[in-house]
Amino acid sequence: MSRLASGVVLVTAQEASLDPDDPQAPHGEDVGMTATAFMSVSLDPPLVLVSLREGSRMDDLLDEQPRWAVSVLSESQRHIAGRFAMKGRVSDRLLFADIPCVRGEATGAPLVGGALATLECRTERRVPAGDHTLVIGRVLTATLPSPAAGPLAYFKGRYRQLD
Template sequence: MTSEQVTDVDEGAYRRAVSRFATGVTVVSTRSGEIDHAMTANAVCSVSLDPLLMLVSVENEARFYDAVMDSGVWGVSILPATARGTAQWLATRGRPLHGQLDRVPHHRGEATGVPLLSEALAQMELRTVQTHAAGDHTLVVGHVLSVQTSEHPGDALVYYRGRFGALE
C-alpha cells in the first residue's frame, strides 16, 4: 500500500467532521527550568497497559512543545465539568508565560515535580519514552510513573463541536 497525499479534502469539512467526536478534556503540564508550563489538551490517549503508556499530541509551534521536549517529564490532569474556566484559560493563545497557573489550584507531583491540578478527576505523571513527528504536531509518548484519582469524582468536562460541556 502506498501513501499518497490526498489533496481534495477540504480542511473545513475535516474540522467539522472531527468536531463531532466528543473527547475528554485534560490539562497537560510540565516544568522546564524554573517555569511551569500547561496547556489544555483533548488529544490525549491511553496507548498500552503493558507497559503503561499514554500519549499527547503537541503542536510543534506551541511554547509547550519546547518545554516538554526539554524536561522529559509531564503530567496529565483530567478535568471535571466545573473546570471549564481553567480549560479556556489554558487554551488561550498568547497568555503570559510566567504565572499561568497562579489562578489554578495545583500541587507538585511526587514522582516528577510537575504541576498537577488539585481539583482534577485524576492525575498522572509521565516520563517521555518516544516522540513521533505527525505533520504540524508531535505525538509525545510517556511511561506512566504515578496515578492519583479523586475519591469523589464529579461529572467530566468534554469537548464537542467546538464547545465545552459536561458528561454526566
C-alpha cells in the same frame, strides 16, 4: 473531527531555571497547555499519548524536559481549560496563581486539585505527525483526587458536560 467528543486534560511541566548556577534565579516556571488529543496507549507497560502542535511552547519544552504531568479535568474546571487554551496569553505563572495545585513527586509539575485523575509521565518516544508531535509517555504515578465528579468534554468546538 469536531463531531468526535473527547476528554479535556491539562498537560503541565516545569521549565528549568534560566540560570541554574545562580541561587537567586527563579527555580523555573510552570508551563501548562489544554489538550483534547490525549489517550491511553497501553496498560502493560502503562503508556499514554498526547498530541502537541509542532513548535508550540509545550512541544519545545517536552523535547528538552522528559518529565511531565496530566490532570484529567472535571466538569467544574472549564475555566482552567479555557485559560490554558488561550492564544497570546499572559505568562503561565499568572495563569497558575489561583488554581489549587500540588507538585508531583516524580516530575515536580503542577497537578490540579479536584481533577478526575492525575498522571505523571516520562517521555518514551516522540513521533512527528504532520503539524503535530505525538508524545508517548510512560505513566510513573497515577492518582484519583476527585473520582466522583463528572468529566469535562469537548464537542463541536465547545466545552461541555455529560448529562
